[in-house]
Amino acid sequence: MIFDRVLIANRGEIAVRIARTLRRLGVTAVAVHTPSDAGARHVREADLALEVPSYLDAEAIAGAALASGAQAVHPGYGFLAENAAFARACAAAGAAFVGPPAEAIDAMGDKIRAKATVSAAGVPVVPGGAEPGDVLEEWREFPALIKPSAGGGGKGMVLVRSAAELPDALASARRTARAAFGDATLLIERYVDSPRHIEIQVLADSLGGAVHLGERECSLQRRHQKVIEEAPSPFVTPELRARMGAAAVEAARAVGYVGAGTVEFIVDGATGAYHFMEMNTRLQVEHPVTELVTGLDLVELQLRVAAGEPLPFGQDDVRLSGHAVEARVYAEDPSRGFLPTGGRVLLLREPGVPGPAAQTAGAGPLVRTDSGLAEGGVVGSEFDPMLSKVVAWAPDRKGALRALDRALAGTAVLGVVTNVPFLRALAAHPAVRAGELDTGLVERALPELVTDAAAPADVLAAAGLVFHALPQGDDPWEVTDGWRVGERAWTTWRLASRDGVHEVRVRGLPAESAEVLLDERPAPARLRADGQEVAVTLDGGTTRYLCARDGDTLWLGRDGRAWAFTRHLIGDPGDRPGAAASGDGVVRSPMPGTVLVLKAQPGDRVSAGQPLVVVEAMKMEHAVTAPCAGVLAELPVQPGQPVDMDAVLAVVTPEEA
Incomplete structure (x- = not known):
């Protein structure tokens, strides 16, 4: 390895993941961070860290590379990963850019130019139009899909079903494109109804070598954002893989591509016909599933290619083994229309081994978690809501889905509402289990996938018991055991949660012998605390919960779900903090x-x-x-x-x- 020191121009889970490969290779990892991110996990896991004003400040980050003595810069994905000017700034600072040449970024980063380039190379493309000109405003073939020319990751994409929707859709897409990518140029394409989204991972070196590493199925999307991805696709045959792989390699060769890249295709699930959508000139979020089925470390290969080394294998050497599935954990609330959430991470449980990790022949299921989270860290609204990725590998697809479900059940981020219950429901959906996927499946199945935010009666009872067991002060008369001459009295706890304010009545000492009013009848209950877990015995059955407190707010978690309760002292039982009655305006x-x-x-x-x-x-x-x-x-x-x-x-x- 030629590089001794590499700067990671990113944050979160991808920065942590890149640092792990650098550590394994004995390369010094240099992190950058904004002032508010100084205590983030990616900073703590690096060997050296420098402050920059913004993760989008190309000049400052290139300057940090120069100041740190880094010989290369790895951009991860997002931010500056597909910014040709940044690639040139790194070169000017004397650091190799771990990615394709700036000319290839320019060619493929502009979706309009990319379609023309690959079409000239014989790769089929989706019909559409692009700016400049009035082609967008005059488009009349609906439904249609608007996309930012400079962007990726689904940001700014808007589905338009009629001419009446077009003006507002264009305005919204332009605002998002300008804010996210600094370029408001748009294109429009014929919308392919219910297709499969399949992408091909390609690798190319600077000596003319180029291969593909098979496909990833990315059809499970919500609002054009991928949610669960897998490799290989349950739809793609060896023959189709060979044809699409060859087309992807040709697309890469057409722009003189070097490094790791992904060519994305829309595929007709009925006929197998495929059309080029775009090329992402960077590492993809879902790259772990390819790593697990090939046994390769894509970040290591990126570094070696950037250092001028040839690819260490040819196309005939690529083998796919077993099946891998990845689920993206987001800070969002499915029960509130997937709105972004935030908060302080009070308790964190992440299953499996940190990536990258490869399976071994004949081994059982393997779980890997790529994460940028740490207990005590704050999830804010400045960045993308993705927190981590839970990835499972098994010898077959059924086993991989089963392992993924177990891993998600063991995932907990108390303090921040996440989409983990939604992910479990999606992975267990009959169509997903059968491999019958298309890009509209998630939206069609949403009513089945979004679980009720309301806390079940047993969880409410557990919350009441925990509050009842908390120390109330040094005065023995303040002990909430309900002791009275004759019979213990009930203590009523008013607990506010996302679905309203609930009354939970408890009497006795939970650690010894207590009762909870459950379904209008007293039920025997007991509470045992063990570190960050509590065991609640209710009506003879015992359930274990993860438990964390933030002032007057209590979080309980089990099986991938989490509930927050705050002691509510004012208002009537129908009040909910932060909410207004539907008619009060x-x-x-x-x-x-x-x-x-x-x-x-x-x-x-x-x-x-x-x-x-x-x-x-x-x-x-x-x-x-x-x-x-x-x-x-x-x-x-x-x-x-x-x-x-x-x-x-x-x-x-x-x-x-």
């Missing part, structure tokens, strides 16, 4: 974020459901609407203003008032 922010656009002004008459404010969180836009018809009386926010969850955005005076 108060409009609150459903998540922490930044006000992007005001869609109305004070004094305007508005209808129920009319968008009033657009809030951006984790690089995604969310329209907040009027709860009722009436007059917009107050609008106490401005574009660019940061807001907390449940902050008042507007007040509508209802019509009846």
